[in-house]
Amino acid sequence: MADVMLQNVFKSFGATAALQDVSLTIPDGAFVVLLGPTGAGKTTILRMVAGLDAPDKGSVHIGGQPMQGYTPAQRNVAMVFQQYSLYPHLTVRENMEFPLKSPLLNTPRAEIDRKVAEVAQTLQIAHKLDNKATALSGGEMQRVSIGRALVRNPSVYLMDEPLSSLDAKLRADLRVEMKSIQANLGATFLYVTHDQIEAMTMATHVGVLDKGRLVQFGTPREIYEQPVSIYAAGRLGQPHINILPADLFGPAPRGAAFIGLRPEQIKQGEGQDSIVKRVEHLGDQTRLHLSFQNHDLITVTEAHTLLKSGDIVKIQPHNAFFFSADGGRIV
Amino acid sequence: MSFSITEPSNRQKWIAGVLVIAYALITLMPLAWIIATGFKTPADAIAYPPKVIFEPSVEGYVNLFTSRSRVTPEDLAALPPPETFYDEIVRQYDMVITGPSKYGERFLNSIIIGFGSTFLSVFLGTIAAYAFSRFKVPLKDDLLFFILSTRMMPPIAVAIPIFLMYRQLGLSDTHLGMILLYTAVNLSLSVWLLKGFIDEIPIEYEEAALIDGYTRFQAFYKVVLPQAATGIASTAIFCLIFAWNEYAFAVLLTSGTAQTAPPFIPTIIGAGGKDWPAVAAGATLFLVPIMVFTILLRKHLLRGITFGAVRK
Numbered sequence: 001m002a003d004v005m006l007q008n009v010f011k012s013f014g015a016t017a018a019l020q021d022v023s024l025t026i027p028d029g030a031f032v033v034l035l036g037p038t039g040a041g042k043t044t045i046l047r048m049v050a051g052l053d054a055p056d057k058g059s060v061h062i063g064g065q066p067m068q069g070y071t072p073a074q075r076n077v078a079m080v081f082q083q084y085s086l087y088p089h090l091t092v093r094e095n096m097e098f099p100l101k102s103p104l105l106n107t108p109r110a111e112i113d114r115k116v117a118e119v120a121q122t123l124q125i126a127h128k129l130d131n132k133a134t135a136l137s138g139g140e141m142q143r144v145s146i147g148r149a150l151v152r153n154p155s156v157y158l159m160d161e162p163l164s165s166l167d168a169k170l171r172a173d174l175r176v177e178m179k180s181i182q183a184n185l186g187a188t189f190l191y192v193t194h195d196q197i198e199a200m201t202m203a204t205h206v207g208v209l210d211k212g213r214l215v216q217f218g219t220p221r222e223i224y225e226q227p228v229s230i231y232a233a234g235r236l237g238q239p240h241i242n243i244l245p246a247d248l249f250g251p252a253p254r255g256a257a258f259i260g261l262r263p264e265q266i267k268q269g270e271g272q273d274s275i276v277k278r279v280e281h282l283g284d285q286t287r288l289h290l291s292f293q294n295h296d297l298i299t300v301t302e303a304h305t306l307l308k309s310g311d312i313v314k315i316q317p318h319n320a321f322f323f324s325a326d327g328g329r330i331v
Numbered sequence: 332m333s334f335s336i337t338e339p340s341n342r343q344k345w346i347a348g349v350l351v352i353a354y355a356l357i358t359l360m361p362l363a364w365i366i367a368t369g370f371k372t373p374a375d376a377i378a379y380p381p382k383v384i385f386e387p388s389v390e391g392y393v394n395l396f397t398s399r400s401r402v403t404p405e406d407l408a409a410l411p412p413p414e415t416f417y418d419e420i421v422r423q424y425d426m427v428i429t430g431p432s433k434y435g436e437r438f439l440n441s442i443i444i445g446f447g448s449t450f451l452s453v454f455l456g457t458i459a460a461y462a463f464s465r466f467k468v469p470l471k472d473d474l475l476f477f478i479l480s481t482r483m484m485p486p487i488a489v490a491i492p493i494f495l496m497y498r499q500l501g502l503s504d505t506h507l508g509m510i511l512l513y514t515a516v517n518l519s520l521s522v523w524l525l526k527g528f529i530d531e532i533p534i535e536y537e538e539a540a541l542i543d544g545y546t547r548f549q550a551f552y553k554v555v556l557p558q559a560a561t562g563i564a565s566t567a568i569f570c571l572i573f574a575w576n577e578y579a580f581a582v583l584l585t586s587g588t589a590q591t592a593p594p595f596i597p598t599i600i601g602a603g604g605k606d607w608p609a610v611a612a613g614a615t616l617f618l619v620p621i622m623v624f625t626i627l628l629r630k631h632l633l634r635g636i637t638f639g640a641v642r643k
Contacts (some may be wrong), residue, residue, distance in 0.1 A: 089557040104544030172557040
C-alpha cells in the first residue's frame with residue numbers, strides 16, 4: 001500500500017479541459033471518494049493514477065515516487081472499470097486469476113487458488129466460478145470485476161463507480177463489505193461515485209470536482225458541514241440543500257446573495273408562515289414540500305407527522321449558510 | 332435497440348421454406364452435375380439426353396490421377412493380367428498406365444499457395460488493423476484509403492506489369508511469387524475487414540489487461556486476439572476463397588513448378604480425347620479443402636456475418 005499524490009495536474013482532450021490544476025494527496029490507507037457530475041474529471045484522475053493517460057502538465061506520485069514514464073503494470077495499481085469489465089472469452093475463475101498470472105505477479109498455483117476462493121466467498125460468487133463471464137447478470141459481472149481487483153495487493157485500488165450497476169440491496173451489502181475490506185487490508189482506495197451515500201459511508205476523505213477543478217477536499221463531515229460553495233454543498237445531503245435569496249428571511253450578511261438551508265437548518269414551529277404543498281412519507285422520515293413567499297423548499301419532519309397539504313407551518317433558518325453571487329461561501 | 336417481431340405464421344414459414352429449398356436446388360444444381368459427372372463413364376458423360384441415373388464408375392478419378400498411353404491389342408494381350416482395378420479399367424480402352432499425373436502436385440501447389448497467402452494476409456492484416464484501430468497513425472485516413480484503393484481496379488488490369496516484374500525478379504512460376512501476389516491482392520480486404528472487427532472490441536479490455544500487469548503485446552494476444560477470432564476466421568475464409576479460385580494470374584505466371592490446380596484442370600481435357608469425367612473429378616476434389624476449411628470455421632463465420640447485430 002502507498003500514498004498517492006497529484007501535483008498541479010492539467011489534462012485536456014482536444015479543446016476540452018478535463019483537469020485544471022488538480023493537486024490532491026491521498027494518504028496511505030485512506031479511502032478517498034471523488035464526487036462530481038459526469039464530465040467533472042473523476043475518471044480522468046483515476047486514469048492518470050493508473051497510467052492509462054498521461055498528464056499534460058504536473059505529476060503523479062505513488063509511494064513518493066514520480067510515476068512519469070511508468071506503465072500501468074509497473075505502477076502496480078488495481079482498477080475496477082465502470083463497464084466492459086470482464087474478459088468475455090474467459091470464465092469467471094480465469095478472469096479473477098488473470099492479474100495473478102501476469103508476468104508482474106506470477107503467483108504460484110496454490111496461492112492463486114487460495115486467493116480466488118477467498119475473494120469469491122466474500123463477494124458471493126463462489127458458485128459461479130466456472131461460468132463463462134458472459135453468462136452472468138450485470139450485478140454478478142461487476143462483483144467479479146471487483147474481485148479481480150481484490151485478489152491483488154496493489155499500491156492503490158482505483159474504482160470507477162463500481163456499484164452503480166447493482167441493485168439497491170447488493171449495493172448496500174457491498175458498500176459495507178468494501179469498507180471492511182479496506183479497513184482490514186489498510187488499503188488505499190481512490191473511488192469515484194455519483195452516489196452520496198457511498199461517499200458519506202465509505203470515505204475517509206471526499207474530493208469534490210467541478211469542471212476539472214478540485215473545489216474542496218476534506219472529510220465527508222467537513223464537506224457536509226462546511227461546504228465552500230453552493231456547488232460543494234449540493235453534492236451531499238438528501239434531500240438536497242435549499243438555495244434561496246439571501247434576504248428572504250430577513251437581513252443577510254454583507255455580500256450575501258443566497259442562503260443555503262439543509263433540512264436540519266430549518267427550524268419548524270417558530271418564525272414565519274409557510275404553506276405545506278406536499279407530504280411524502282418515506283417510512284423512517286417524512287419530507288415536506290413547502291412554499292415560502294412563492295419559493296419552494298424541501299425539508300424533513302418526524303415520520304408520523306399529521307401535517308397535510310394546505311396546512312401552515314412556521315419556519316425559521318438556523319445556522320444557515322450564506323453564499324455570494326458567484327456561489328462562494330461567506331463565513 | 333430491440334425490435335418486436337411477431338412470430339411468423341405457419342403459412343409464412345411454409346412459403347419461406349419452399350423458397351429457400353428452391354433457391355438451394357438452383358444453386359446446388361451445377362455442383363451436383365459436376366459431382367455426378369465425375370462418377371460417369373466418358374460415354375455416359377456426353378450422353379444425350381443427359382443420364383440422371385447411371386452406373387457409377389471411378390474411371391474419371393483413375394484418369395485424373397494417371398498418365399496413360401495407348402498400346403496395340405497384341406501388346407495388351409501379351410501383358411501379364413492386371414493387378415489392380417485401375418489397371419483393369421484403363422486396359423478396357425487399349426491403354427496402360429505409365430505413371431501418376433501432375434494433378435497431385437498441382438493440388439499440393441494450390442494448398443501451399445492458398446494457405447500460405449491466407450496465413451500471410453491474415454497475419455499482416457491483423458497487426459495492421461490493430462495499429463490502425465488503436466494507435467495514432469500519421470495520415471491514418473489517407474493510408475486506409477490508399478489500402479482500399481488497391482482494390483479499385485480489377486487486379487488483372489496490372490497483369491502485364493506484374494508479369495514483366497516477376498520475370499525480372501525471378502518470381503515467375505515460384506511458390507513465393509504466387510504467395511506474395513495473392514497476399515498483396517487480399518491485404519486490403521483483410522485490413523479493412525479486421526479493422527472493423529477490432530474497432531468493435533472495447534479498448535477497456537486492453538486497458539484492464541495493462542493494469543492487470545500485462546504488456547501491450549501480451550494484452551494484444553491474450554485479450555484482443557481471442558475476441559477477434561471471429562473476424563480472423565471470416566477474413567481467412569474470404570482470403571482463401573480468392574487465392575484458391577484465382578485463375579487468371581495463375582495461368583499467366585505459372586506453368587510448371589508452382590502451377591496451381593485451376594489452370595491445370597482444363598488441360599486434362601486435351602490429354603486423350605475430351606475426358607469430361609476426369610475434369611469433373613478434378614473439380615470435385617478441388618472443392619474439398621475449401622469446404623473442409625469453411626466447415627471447420629463455420630461457427631466463427633456465422634458469428635462473423637451477424638457481427639455487430641448481436642449485443643455481446
